[in-house]
């Protein structure tokens with residue numbers, strides 16, 4: 001099978017399209033023929049060598065966590081999916097592999113693809129939408145009547161966070177650059193702020209949840225803008241965000257939490273529900289062919305993508 005791989009850490013030009021032996025589905029795993037995958041900042045960070053301890057010392061390394069495709073083969077013990085099912089999902093952990101013609105995932109990391117979505121649209125959803133759902137609903141406690149600030153609303157996670165926060169019943173304020181204000185408003189945001197002029201973190205805004213998607217704000221600053229039981233959620237693992245999470249986790253108010261996305265069928269099915277009710281639509285910045293994955297990664301690394309960069313595989 002064809003796959004994008006790399007033999008050393010470095011810039012996007014270390015990526016190569018190479019022929020590899022196809023993977024085999026072990027017990028509990030499903031072999032998926034990939035129709036589309038999507039890129040995330042996580043792929044770039046691993047390729048640059050930022051997560052060496054987690055991604056392990058061996059090369060070549062494969063790329064990609066988001067996938068949409070067709071079930072090709074089943075390992076032992078698969079109970080729900082069948083050969084020929086159209087599925088989408090996200091690989092957990094730090095060994096990618098979806099930017100390839102075939103990939104294995106745990107059955108629990110997959111779900112039937114919403115029929116209304118193309119493979120490219122479905123591949124644009126899992127990692128970012130699971131992150132947003134788990135950050136807002138599970139950590140931020142966002143539900144009807146919540147007042148949410150989403151900082152950095154026009155990227156991969158941001159565009160789905162706006163839609164999911166609205167779907168959960170919140171009033172949503174966002175920050176983004178000036179050129180994206182109208183675009184983010186079109187996703188359903190009630191208020192859009194240019195982050196070069198206003199941060200939304202002024203004392204007294206009384207947010208139920210501040211979701212710092214871009215991750216360059218601090219809990220210490222956000223705290224004054226939170227309501228009495230407000231929660232600040234960051235996406236960026238750092239000594240500070242981990243410490244703040246541990247320090248405030250058991251407090252009844254003004255917590256700082258770090259989201260660590262986890263793929264699971266239940267949450268993927270919840271995403272399908274939002275799609276079917278017309279509350280969540282994938283936002284694709286561009287689709288690039290498998291052979292041009294390096295250019296796709298370079299675009300993600302500009303930190304200017306509007307929504308997702310999707311890889312069309314077959």
Ligand SMILES: NC(=O)c1ccc[n+]([C@@H]2O[C@H](COP(=O)([O-])OP(=O)(O)OC[C@H]3O[C@@H](n4cnc5c(N)ncnc54)[C@H](OP(=O)(O)O)[C@@H]3O)[C@@H](O)[C@H]2O)c1
Pocket residue numbers: 040041042127128131151152153154155156157158176177178180195213214215216234235236237258259260261300303304305306307
């Ligand atoms: N912990 C987890 O489980 C988890 C899961 C998913 C993602 N993440 C992390 O979450 C972060 C966001 O991921 P993503 O996929 O949304 O990234 P992304 O798609 O690459 O984000 C691009 C967006 O960032 C915005 N941006 C650039 N500079 C900004 C600034 N100074 N302030 C605010 N926004 C700015 C841009 O909007 P403008 O052009 O409007 O500025 C652009 O739309 C990444 O660091 C990623 O690694 C963590």
